[in-house]
Amino acid sequence: xxxxxLLPFADEHLDEAAELLARRHSRQRAVEPLLSPAxxxxxxxxxxxxxxxxxxxxxxxxxIRDGRLVGFMVGAPRTSPLWGPNVxxxxxxxxxxxxxxxxxxxxxxxxxxxxxxRTSHYVLAPATDPSLLEAWSRLGFGQQQGLGxxxxxxxxxxxxxxxxxxxxxxxxxDLIALDLLxxxxxxxxxxxxxxRPPEDELRADILEEIADPEAxxxxxxxxxxxxxxATVAPVSYSSLHGGLARPDDACILGYAATLPEVRGHGxxxxxTEGVFAWARDRGYRIIVVDWRTTNxxxxxxxxxxxxxxxxxxxxxSLT
Amino acid sequence: MNRIExxxxxxxxxxxxAVLLAAAHETxxxxxxxxxxxxxxxxVERAWSKDxxxxxxxxxDGEPVAYLFAREAExxxxxxxxxxxxxxxxxxxxxLVRDLWAAASEGWWQRGARRFFANVPSTxxxxxxxxxxGFAQMHQEAIRATDAEPVAxxxxxxxxxxxxxxxxxxxxxREIGLTQSRPPSYHELVPESRQDWVETLEDPEVAWFxxxxxxxxxxxxxxxxxxxxLGTPSDTxxxxxxxxxxxxxxxxxxxxxLTHALAWAAGEGYATMWTNWRVTNxxxxxxxxxxxxxxxxxxxxRVPGIA
Numbered sequence: 074x075x076x077x078x079l080l081p082f083a084d085e086h087l088d089e090a091a092e093l094l095a096r097r098h099s100r101q102r103a104v105e106p107l108l109s110p111a112x113x114x115x116x117x118x119x120x121x122x123x124x125x126x127x128x129x130x131x132x133x134x135x136x137i138r139d140g141r142l143v144g145f146m147v148g149a150p151r152t153s154p155l156w157g158p159n160v161x162x163x164x165x166x167x168x169x170x171x172x173x174x175x176x177x178x179x180x181x182x183x184x185x186x187x188x189x190x191r192t193s194h195y196v197l198a199p200a201t202d203p204s205l206l207e208a209w210s211r212l213g214f215g216q217q218q219g220l221g222x223x224x225x226x227x228x229x230x231x232x233x234x235x236x237x238x239x240x241x242x243x244x245x246x247d248l249i250a251l252d253l254l255x256x257x258x259x260x261x262x263x264x265x266x267x268x269r270p271p272e273d274e275l276r277a278d279i280l281e282e283i284a285d286p287e288a289x290x291x292x293x294x295x296x297x298x299x300x301x302x303a304t305v306a307p308v309s310y311s312s313l314h315g316g317l318a319r320p321d322d323a324c325i326l327g328y329a330a331t332l333p334e335v336r337g338h339g340x341x342x343x344x345t346e347g348v349f350a351w352a353r354d355r356g357y358r359i360i361v362v363d364w365r366t367t368n369x370x371x372x373x374x375x376x377x378x379x380x381x382x383x384x385x386x387x388x389x390s391l392t
Numbered sequence: 393m394n395r396i397e398x399x400x401x402x403x404x405x406x407x408x409x410a411v412l413l414a415a416a417h418e419t420x421x422x423x424x425x426x427x428x429x430x431x432x433x434x435x436v437e438r439a440w441s442k443d444x445x446x447x448x449x450x451x452x453d454g455e456p457v458a459y460l461f462a463r464e465a466e467x468x469x470x471x472x473x474x475x476x477x478x479x480x481x482x483x484x485x486x487x488l489v490r491d492l493w494a495a496a497s498e499g500w501w502q503r504g505a506r507r508f509f510a511n512v513p514s515t516x517x518x519x520x521x522x523x524x525x526g527f528a529q530m531h532q533e534a535i536r537a538t539d540a541e542p543v544a545x546x547x548x549x550x551x552x553x554x555x556x557x558x559x560x561x562x563x564x565x566r567e568i569g570l571t572q573s574r575p576p577s578y579h580e581l582v583p584e585s586r587q588d589w590v591e592t593l594e595d596p597e598v599a600w601f602x603x604x605x606x607x608x609x610x611x612x613x614x615x616x617x618x619x620x621x622l623g624t625p626s627d628t629x630x631x632x633x634x635x636x637x638x639x640x641x642x643x644x645x646x647x648x649x650l651t652h653a654l655a656w657a658a659g660e661g662y663a664t665m666w667t668n669w670r671v672t673n674x675x676x677x678x679x680x681x682x683x684x685x686x687x688x689x690x691x692x693x694r695v696p697g698i699a
Contacts (some may be wrong), residue, residue, distance in 0.1 A: 075678075176674055187578065188600040206523075211671040212576055214695055215528035261501060262494035262525055264430035367526045369490055389528065390695050391578050 077174065079181045082133035082147055087126065089142035090135070090168070091119030097168040097199065098317055104201040105383050107222050107359050112317050121165035124373050125149065130189075133166075136174050137296040142167030146178040150191055155346075157390075160186045164197045164316035164384060172204040179212050186280045192391040197318065198380040214387040217364040220318055221380030225352040225360050226274035233339035237347035240283050240290040240302070247292065248279050248300035253330040291347045293331070293340045301331035304346040305351050305360075313359050318384045324352050325357035336370075345378050396488070397454075401440075401447040401461045407483065408456035409436045409449070416482035417622065420513045424688055426535045426664055428625040431654035435479040435622045437465075447480070448495045451486050458483020460492035464500055464508075465586030468579065474500040476510035478622040478689060489521040489658045505662045511661045514687040527692035529671045535628065535664050540654035545644035548610065550652040553602045556595045560602060561633075562589055568635045577672040599629075603636070603645040603652060610645035611683045618666055623688060629657045631667040650683055 082090075095118040102108050111117040125131065133147035145165040148160040160183075169175050183194065196214060198205055240248060241258050252275060259267040270278075282290050288306035292299055308314050308323040326348045331340040352360050362380055364371035376382070401409075414432035424646065439445070440461060447461020458480040462474040474497070483491060497508065512518050532585045542550075553560070565584045573581040583596060592598050603610040611634075618630035631653065636646045657665055667685055669676035681687075 170699050176576065180674060183578075184575040188576065210523060210529045211677065213528045213530065213693070215526040216523055217526060261498045262490065264497075264501060328611045369494055372524065388526075392695075 075141070076138050077177055078137040080135050080137060080377045081181070082126070082135050082145060086135045086142060086145060087119060087123060090145040091115045091122050091349045093142065093168040093170070094118040094122055094149055094165055100202050101199045102197045105222065105381060107224065107320050108317065108320050108383060109319065110177045121317055122147065125163050125165050132182065132185050134178045134242060136169065140296065143171070144174035144178050145204035146175065146182045146224055148182060148186065148194070156195065158191045159193040159195060160191045162196040164318045166197070172202070172208040175205065175208045176212055187391060190282070191261045194391070196387045197384050198387055206385065209387050212389065216385050217363050217388040218313070218371065218386035219366050219382045220314060220384040221362045221364065221375050222320060222383045223360060223379045223381060225357050226349050226379070227353070229350060230342070233343055234295060234380045235300070235338070236294045237291050240292045242283060244292050244299065245276055245279050248290065248302055249275055251299065251302045251330055251332070253295055253332070254328065258365055258368055262369065263365050265272065289351050291344055291351070293344050295335055295338060295340060301329070301340040301344050302333045303329040303348050305348045308361055311361070312318065320359045320361065323361055324355070324357040326360060326362040341374060394451050395452055396491065397451045397686070398491065398538065400453060401459055402450045405449045405456060405459060406433065406436055406439065406440065409459045412456065412459060412482040413479055420515065420623065423515050424535070426518040426537065426625070426685060427623040427684070427688060431621055439477045439479040446496065446499060447626055448492045449485065450492055457486065458488040458492060460489060460496055462496065462500065464505055466501060470507045472504040473507040473663050474505040475508060478511045481510070483495050486517050486521045493525055506695065510692045511689050512692055519690065520548050522692050525694065526696070527694040529690050530693040531668050531669050531691035532687055533666065533668045533689040534680060534687050535666050535685040536686060537660040538654045538662055538665050540651045541649050542655045543644070545648040547605045548643065548648045550601055550648055551604070553600050555590065557591055557600070558586070558603055561593060561612060562586065563661065564609065564612045564637060565633055565634055566588065567637055568633060571675065572670055572673055577670055579670060599656065601649060603649045605643070609637065610640035610643065611649055614647045615653060616655065624666060625664050627662050628664040628666045629660070629662040631665050634667070643655045
């Protein structure tokens with residue numbers, strides 16, 4: 074095993090693992106400086122790691138070489154049935170001096186996860202480390218979700234014919250009709266399982282979002298017809314953009330969709346500009362978004378709007 | 393993708409596809425010169441002519457610029473699946489692969505395919521779009537020249553064996569299967585088939601070597617000519633089931649076996665040796681590159697996720 078001693082993760086490993094995690098974050102910030110500088114400090118990194126380690130059902134592995142901790146991995150299940158019998162390695166859940174060590178760590182950690190019947194494995198990995206992503210790919214993990222980040226543009230972009238405004242309760246029927254993303258992603262090439270929530274539940278959620286003074290649901294009209302919507306909120310509203318992926322002073326563009334028949338007419342651009350304007354007005358410095366890497370439209374649209382990929386959610390199913 | 397039109401792939405696209413494949417393959421050969429030159433037309437036609445094959449061609453201003461097709465099949469291990477072969481895709485812009493696969497996979501999915509495979513050149517630019525389609529690495533194909541002197545290891549004897557050694561062959565085969573069933577591979581453990589080993593060891597086209605110490609088996613190597621495929625040289629020998637027993641690791645038996653096999657292959661006129669391994673097999677995925685095998689193709693795999 075290449076001079077490595079592999080051991081189950083334990084409390085005694087937290088300090089050294091935190092140092093390793095802080096160094097990983099420092100390397101990532103050298104490429105993506107918008108991520109929070111706080112986690113370059115071992116104390117802050119330790120707090121995130123400890124939270125992951127203390128989650129219900131957490132377990133993991135460490136790699137020791139010549140008495141030094143050179144890698145660790147910690148995973149815990151999420152409770153939502155959406156993920157199946159799962160384990161998540163969260164943003165603070167792994168680091169290693171050499172990317173290849175991750176494969177040894179997973180070999181030990183996954184043994185217990187699979188023994189516990191947890192056969193869907195998810196990892197949030199820095200997108201800025203190609204060797205780390207390669208190691209995960211050579212563990213059978215595929216890319217599932219990309220997390221994007223950029224500065225909120227300081228100047229407005231061009232306004233087209235599409236009108237964008239804050240939604241009001243009278244827009245709810247239009248907004249229900251614009252709840253398109255799930256169905257779109259159930260088709261190729263995403264093939265994501267999707268169950269549309271009951272309409273009354275959707276209606277209630279939309280009205281609650283419209284009423285939230287901390288967030289916004291924007292609606293776009295073209296020639297008097299509702300053609301798209303987008304939501305924006307403080308990044309604290311997002312569990313995905315949490316931990317080491319959560320920048321300071323940030324908001325999240327949480328959802329965006331336009332009617333298929335108006336694509337190419339500027340509705341997506343207008344909604345994005347509307348979100349940027351909302352963020353500027355409220356003093357947000359950074360904005361994040363995420364997309365299914367297999368969603369061809371989204372995975373091209375958001376990087377073209379200036380978003381850089383910070384983390385990737387990777388997935389392996391052993392069923 | 394501006395000005396790109398997608399259409400079902402058909403027989404009248406074969407000539408254009410051959411041009412695209414020839415160009416892509418030459419780029420691949422520039423990265424790995426041991427790959428064989430291709431009769432691209434023959435390769436595309438061979439892949440296209442398999443049963444239940446369907447796909448898409450991308451046209452820009454009416455000219456084919458990329459294509460992708462897969463054969464659908466059913467198997468006990470994989471269920472209904474769609475497999476893009478080595479010659480099943482090519483084109484100038486790697487990103488087009490994602491559009492092509494998206495269009496082609498609609499039909500495969502509707503017909504029940506739930507697992508997807510692709511054999512892709514192992515260069516980063518060719519792998520990247522597939523990874524952004526959610527595919528992960530499964531099997532690595534690799535090649536090396538047979539230029540090696542046999543390494544003699546004290547106490548280790550190599551001999552060519554046959555049917556009389558079936559129990560040894562099955563024992564080592566079982567150990568390979570066990571290794572691959574363990575973390576992190578988690579490959580389904582399939583019992584060794586005695587009938588398969590009988591056929592293998594009786595086949596005069598198969599060379600089976602065993603490493604022994606004091607008459608006790610340490611490991612084996614199984615070699616035969618591979619089926620033709622894009623990039624596979626005609627003078628290559630395939631290193632198939634090959635392993636050392638766990639208790640024999642570190643004794644040099646693996647090096648002795650491999651170098652003996654390489655020297656034998658060279659003597660038989662094989663200029664190269666081809667092998668493959670499961671990328672999630674940590675031992676194999678480190679061992680073979682360290683023995684000089686260079687990556688050629690990667691079999692990628694995708695099972696669309698739950699969420």
